[in-house]
Amino acid sequence: MIMEPQKRISSKGLIVWRIYGAIHSFFVLLVAGGAIALTIIFDWPIWIIGVALLVFALCAYVFIVLIPTIRWKRWRYEVRENEIELQHGVFVMKRTLVPMIRVQHVDTQQGPILRKYQLATITVSTAATVHEIPALEVDEAEELRFFISKLARVADEDV
Amino acid sequence: MSEPRRLHPISAVINCLKQLKDLLIPFLVFVVFGSKNGLFQLIVSVGIIVIVLIAGILTWLRFTYRLEEGELRIEYGVFVRKKRYIPFERIQSLDLSEGILQRPFNLVKVKVETAGSGGEAEAVLTAISKAEADSIQQVLTSAQQASFNENEEFNQEKPKEEIVYKITFKQLLLLSSTSGGVGVVISAVFAFIFQFEEVIPYEKIFSGLEDVISSGVMMISFLVLIGFFIAWAVALIGMMLKYSDFTVKKVDEDLIITRGLLEKRQLTIPLYRIQAIRISENLVRQPLGLGTVYMESAGGSLENAESARVMLLPIVKSKEIMGILSPYIPDYCFDPVIKPLPNRALRRYLFRGLVVILPLAVLAMIFFSPWGYLSILFILLAIVLSYFKYRDAGWKVDDQQLSLRYRSIIRNTVYMKRNRIQTVSVRESYFQNKKDLASIEATAMSGTGGTGGLVADLEKKDACVIYQWYSYTKSEEFLKEI
Structure with missing residues (x-):
């Protein structure tokens, strides 16, 4: 294929995604725990406990280890003078081109977890779509936001 | 026209009626489930109506608009005074309609649409005289023209009107009888029936009918058939009323669409606001060689999706589209030649079509035999649909235009300009x-959201060609290469 975008997102992003994954699997844990508790209370067959634990372990592995790793490995982006290129996807690889003159505005966002790791997410909005570059170093994100918004200002065509 | 103006007083009445309509359901609930104390209910009801009346009149009194310094300035609000100034250049379209209440007084309702105005139209002038609407339109177009051709000479010629398309009665009949409106009517009827299940004692009504029903399935099927036919007829008449006199005119650089018999609507769209053009051919129309042409424009709002995707030619022979539109929309090339997908994509399409339905069908056959075997029909349908999806999918890149064709149920062909994508x-x-295939998706703007096309399983090389064609970085060298 054509030359791939080169820049990766911060390696701390991987840790953050693992934390998200842990939060997700916590809900699975709740359900599994509920199933186990019910099994003990109502004397249901013992294999239910085994299945519940297995499902939990599998979900935890997928959410915490597998998906974040693949996702992080695959995430690439590049901001050029006249376009932004993104490449990401776990099962389906997706590459997107966003020309600078189509960019309407740029935001940076930061949740509590991202803040703890000094990361921020950039969202780039066009008139029709919204794109995200997740988990960048705060300084880099700020710089990028400034860069994009400066370049995007050239837009003089209608929408 | 710089002094503030009010709307026609009839708009006070329209405001009240609209409020009352919104209140109708809570009101019904209140009456039906409220206390049995009749007097109390009466007082509250009258109170509410009086309040609505006063509110309607106050709203009308407070609402003024004026055209000033290149802006449409609206001031409104009963308790909180609000001012809304819309620069002319930001106005995407004026949407004129005449409701039943506006008609006797020769008035129109004007909706002002701007790009990305979110939930509702940016501004609505509920009732103003036609002459006034015309003058607003003129001020607007001249202002927009002036800013658009700033450097060019402003010629004082009268705008020339050209009729692009006018629906014939035969087409109107075809349009109405092949529309999907039937489904809407049927589901509305069902929704209505279930809505009032608790109020209307169906069981009592039908207990008398039980003998009749047990007397034969024939009877029921007959009734159902009649029901469908009536629904179809209702939809037909509705569509005929809505689209009669459908006319597209080109005046200067605007397209003006008028339609409707009871409620006349007029929509003005500047040509340069067109974001994409879409041809849809539904299952009934495609075999007859008929299609519908839509124009995606940047104006509009969520509630009024209609002004974002404007029907340009409601029903027309697909072959004739190029002939009709090319003289008026010269940028677009409606060439029907579309590059097909590679043969090996067919297997992917079949897989995608069957992946959900096959296991379900097998389960149905195992657990619900013998009736479960009917699901073979669904499998066959899925196979046929997948095949057609594969066969119809395609793409084309011209100099500055991307054409994508794909089928969901109906076949869509989307034409997009590079600088609108x-x-x-x-x-x-x-x-x-593994098979060297890739999917391509292009998004253009439509109203507040996006529209476009996704074609699955192109030759990966071809997907790259489209990607490269769009890329702003390498495109110069790339275009030379071709």
Whole structure:
């Protein structure tokens, strides 16, 4: 294929995604725990406990280890003078081109977890779509936001 | 026209009626489930109506608009005074309609649409005289023209009117009888029936009918058939009223669309606001060689999706589209030649069509035999649909235009200009990668959201060609290469 975008997102992003994954699997844990508790209370067959634990372990592995790793490995982006290129996807690889003159505005966002790791997410909005570059170093994100918004200002065509 | 003006007083009445309509359901609930104390209910009801009346009149009194310094300035609000100034250049379209209440007084309702105005139209002038609407329109167009051709000479010629398209009665009949409106009517009827299940004692009504029903399935099927026919007829008449006198005119650089018999609507769209053009051919129309042409424009709002995707030619022979539109929309090339997908994509399409339905069908056959075997029909349908999806999919890149064709149920062909496309994506899954296939998606703007096309399983090389064609970085060298 054509030359791939080169820049990766911060390696701390991987840790953050693992934390998200842990939060997700916590809900699975709740359900599994509920199933186990019910099994003990109502004397249901013992294999239910085994299945519940297995499902939990599998979900935890997928959410915490597998998906974040693949996702992080695959995430690439590049901001050029006249376009932004993104490449990401776990099962389906997706590459997107966003020309600078189509960019309407740029935001940076930061949740509590991202803040703890000094990361921020950039969202780039066009008139029709919204794109995200997740988990960048705060300084880099700020710089990028400034860069994009400066370049995007050239837009003089209608929408 | 700089002094503030009010709307026609009839708009006070319209405001009240609208409020009352919104209150109708809570009101019904209140009456039906409220206390049995009649007097109390009466007082509250009258009170509410009086309040609505006063509110309607106050709203009308407070609402003024004026055209000043290149802006449409509206001031309104009963308790909180609000001012809304809309610069002329930001106004995407004026949407004129005449409701039943406006008609006797020769008035129109004007909706002012701007790009991305979110939930509702940016401003609505509920009732103003036609002459006034015309003058607003003129001020607007001249202002927009002036800013648009700033450097060019402003010629004082009268705008020339050309009729692009006018619906014939035969077409109107075809349009109405092949529309999907039937489904809407049927589901509305069902919804209505179930809505009032608790109020209307169906069981009592039908207990008398039980003998009749047990007397034969024939009878029921007959009734159902009649029901469907009536629904179809209702939809037909509705569509005929809505689209009669459908006319597209080109005046200067605007397209003006008028339609409707009871409620006349007029829509003005500047040509340069067109974001994409879409041809849809539904299952009934495609075999007859008929299609519908839509124009995606940047104006509009969520509630009024109609002004974002404007029907340009409601029903027309697909072959004739190029002839009709080319003289008026010269940028677009409606060439029907579309590059097809490679043969090996067919298997992917079949897989995608069957992956959900096959296991379900097998389960149905195992657990619900013998009736479960009917699900073979669904499998066959899925196979046929997948095949057609494969066969119809295609793409084409001209100099500055991308054409994508794909089928969901109806066949869509989308024509987009490079400088109107907001983003282009290429996707490939693991399986696609193995077969050297990729999907391409292009998004253009439509109203407040996006529209566009996604064609699955192109030759990966071709997907790259489209991607490269769109890329702003390498495009110069790339275009030379071709």
